[in-house]
Amino acid sequence: xxxxxxxxxxxxxxxxxxxxxxxxxxxxxxDRIKNLNERxxxxxxxxDKKAREQAALAQKRIDSGESISPLxxxxxxxxxxxxxKGILTSCASKILSNFIPPYDATAVKKLYDCGAVMLGxxxxxxxxxxxxxxxxxxxxxxxxxxxxxxxxxxxxxxAVAVAAGLACFSLGTDTGGSIRQPASFCGVVGLKPxxxxxxxxxxxALASSFDQIGPVTRNTEDCALVLNAIAGHxxxxxxxxxxxxxxxxxxxxxxxxxxRIGVPKEYIxxxxxxxxxxxxxxxxxFFEENGANVTEVSLPATEYAVSAYYILSCAEASSNLAxxxxxxxxxxASDFDNIFDLYSKTRSEGFGQSVxxxxxxxxxxxxxxxxxxYKKAQKVRAVVCRDFRxxxxxxxxxxxxxxxxxxxxxxxxxxxxLSMSLGDIYTVSVNMAGICALSVPCxxxxxxxxxxxxxxxxxxxxxxxxxxxxxxEMGAGGIGLCx
Amino acid sequence: MEITDKDVxxxxxxxxxxxxxxxxxxxxDNIKRIINYIRNKLDEFDERFDPEQSYFDKTDSVKTNPDxxxxxxxxxxxxxxxxxxxxxxxxxxxxxxxxxxxxxxxREDMMANAPDSEDGFFRVxxxxxxxx
Numbered sequence: 001x002x003x004x005x006x007x008x009x010x011x012x013x014x015x016x017x018x019x020x021x022x023x024x025x026x027x028x029x030x031d032r033i034k035n036l037n038e039r040x041x042x043x044x045x046x047x048d049k050k051a052r053e054q055a056a057l058a059q060k061r062i063d064s065g066e067s068i069s070p071l072x073x074x075x076x077x078x079x080x081x082x083x084x085k086g087i088l089t090s091c092a093s094k095i096l097s098n099f100i101p102p103y104d105a106t107a108v109k110k111l112y113d114c115g116a117v118m119l120g121x122x123x124x125x126x127x128x129x130x131x132x133x134x135x136x137x138x139x140x141x142x143x144x145x146x147x148x149x150x151x152x153x154x155x156x157x158x159a160v161a162v163a164a165g166l167a168c169f170s171l172g173t174d175t176g177g178s179i180r181q182p183a184s185f186c187g188v189v190g191l192k193p194x195x196x197x198x199x200x201x202x203x204x205a206l207a208s209s210f211d212q213i214g215p216v217t218r219n220t221e222d223c224a225l226v227l228n229a230i231a232g233h234x235x236x237x238x239x240x241x242x243x244x245x246x247x248x249x250x251x252x253x254x255x256x257x258x259x260r261i262g263v264p265k266e267y268i269x270x271x272x273x274x275x276x277x278x279x280x281x282x283x284x285x286f287f288e289e290n291g292a293n294v295t296e297v298s299l300p301a302t303e304y305a306v307s308a309y310y311i312l313s314c315a316e317a318s319s320n321l322a323x324x325x326x327x328x329x330x331x332x333a334s335d336f337d338n339i340f341d342l343y344s345k346t347r348s349e350g351f352g353q354s355v356x357x358x359x360x361x362x363x364x365x366x367x368x369x370x371x372x373x374y375k376k377a378q379k380v381r382a383v384v385c386r387d388f389r390x391x392x393x394x395x396x397x398x399x400x401x402x403x404x405x406x407x408x409x410x411x412x413x414x415x416x417x418l419s420m421s422l423g424d425i426y427t428v429s430v431n432m433a434g435i436c437a438l439s440v441p442c443x444x445x446x447x448x449x450x451x452x453x454x455x456x457x458x459x460x461x462x463x464x465x466x467x468x469x470x471x472x473e474m475g476a477g478g479i480g481l482c483x
Numbered sequence: 484m485e486i487t488d489k490d491v492x493x494x495x496x497x498x499x500x501x502x503x504x505x506x507x508x509x510x511x512d513n514i515k516r517i518i519n520y521i522r523n524k525l526d527e528f529d530e531r532f533d534p535e536q537s538y539f540d541k542t543d544s545v546k547t548n549p550d551x552x553x554x555x556x557x558x559x560x561x562x563x564x565x566x567x568x569x570x571x572x573x574x575x576x577x578x579x580x581x582x583x584x585x586x587x588x589x590r591e592d593m594m595a596n597a598p599d600s601e602d603g604f605f606r607v608x609x610x611x612x613x614x615x
Contacts, residue, residue, distance in 0.1 A: 417517065
């Protein structure tokens with residue numbers, strides 16, 4: 001039996017029944033990483049020793065018979081912009097290529113407390129800026145369904161690891177679609193939780209008002225299990241929401257009768273690839289046949305969201321990335337005349353081109369010359385929020401494609417940042433409004449590459465997303481694994 | 484107003500990023516293309532959504548009740564949220580806690596990542612020009 005094919009639930013059951021051991025499970029993943037990581041570029045750092053130690057500890061907890069989380073002994077990958085104590089956290093950038101954090105991010109700590117096993121740190125676009133994992137200083141990640149294709153991004157490594165059997169689940173981060181888009185390209189489930197329900201403490205900030213940590217998993221049930229572990233109170237994040245956190249697995253019911261689903265007319269646009277339109281239409285038919293009420297809705301500001309997002313996220317990023325100056329941590333240029341020369345040379349040598357471009361655009365966006373447009377972008381954000389609020393008075397979830405196309409060739413859009421960003425038209429609005437959304441596989445295109453369906457719900461309604469996605473998975477069947 | 488090489492250089496100084504002469508024109512072109520696209524889109528948005536008319540979509544054939552769903556006037560400080568308790572909760576609070584002392588990082592831990600340090604301090608080039 002190939003242990004790396006098991007879902008969290010399946011592996012947890014075998015661990016509990018002593019059919020397999022934590023070390024066997026972890027070793028199976030480490031072996032597979034050894035064989036495939038160089039080719040796929042999923043991990044920047046592999047924690048062989050730590051993983052085995054944690055597996056042994058988890059085994060002890062299971063053996064002692066204590067009541068433990070289903071994540072105990074389950075091997076995971078963590079995106080390399082999430083802090084891990086004592087383990088290189090590079091953000092896929094040269095400027096942090098020697099940075100060993102002295103603390104764990106809250107989400108990581110919560111997973112450790114559950115007994116999850118750290119396999120390593122997954123690849124991403126440098127500082128999570130990008131949609132293809134091509135701008136990583138450590139090299140590209142490849143889509144396991146077709147290695148000439150990008151895996152999406154910025155959480156490309158996290159999606160590749162889960163899709164290719166190099167991790168049972170992983171954490172990604174989503175600022176404008178960075179969990180959902182790679183999940184859709186790699187045929188896995190990716191959830192961007194409501195802003196504020198997963199602590200951002202220990203996440204290297206890209207755009208603080210948009211960023212959110214979330215799970216990448218093989219199916220919806222696993223997604224609920226990981227969300228159970230990472231969601232909840234943290235006094236170290238002032239944006240956390242003090243709500244009653246439910247058991248997210250309680251929503252996994254194969255029942256979508258009376259569910260009100262809205263399909264935005266703006267999401268089934270001319271730009272959308274025919275194959276994806278076809279898959280989405282089939283999914284809509286599935287929901288209708290199973291008793292859901294599907295109606296057309298409108299989100300009129302959709303086409304302006306990417307432009308507004310680009311301005312706002314670059315502005316926040318330029319401010320957040322000002323801290324990388326070669327003084328307190330990270331890379332420092334070796335040859336400089338004075339303090340300003342030190343800053344400039346460190347940043348010029350330490351950041352990659354796409355990061356520098358966004359810092360420049362963000363700095364310009366915050367200059368007096370551009371302030372009218374910065375305000376306009378904030379107004380777009382307000383209207384996007386209002387559009388959603390209005391639609392959620394009439395429907396429970398919004399259904400549409402995750403991306404305008406499936407995975408594209410490595411190099412195809414590398415020098416076309418605008419064209420790449422415009423592919424995120426269906427995902428960025430969700431971050432602007434701070435609501436939750438999930439990408440679930442809904443078939444393959446004519447090239448055999450996965451297609452993702454995006455389900456969007458109002459703040460704190462992850463349960464509704466999980467229920468709809470679970471029912472869809474049960475009824476339509478997944479797309480299977482790529483190996 | 485088009486972005487020029489001069490604008491890009493000025494921005495680069497503020498952002499503390501060096502730009503070589505060879506890369507300048509290509510970089511300006513890239514930034515110009517992106518900024519122009521964004522400007523056009525945001526201008527179009529302004530034409531379509533009128534702030535005085537509650538950002539009503541003027542091209543939308545189905546009119547909705549603006550009092551119910553839209554702000555009277557753009558005011559991010561006072562969202563009209565009374566119809567949705569969840570959003571009300573979302574918008575209304577800030578997560579604050581008592582400012583209590585708790586465990587903190589040791590000096591050694593904090594200095595461990597420093598590129599250059601001496602006696603527990605960060606070492607940097609001279610900041611203030613010294614005149615004798």
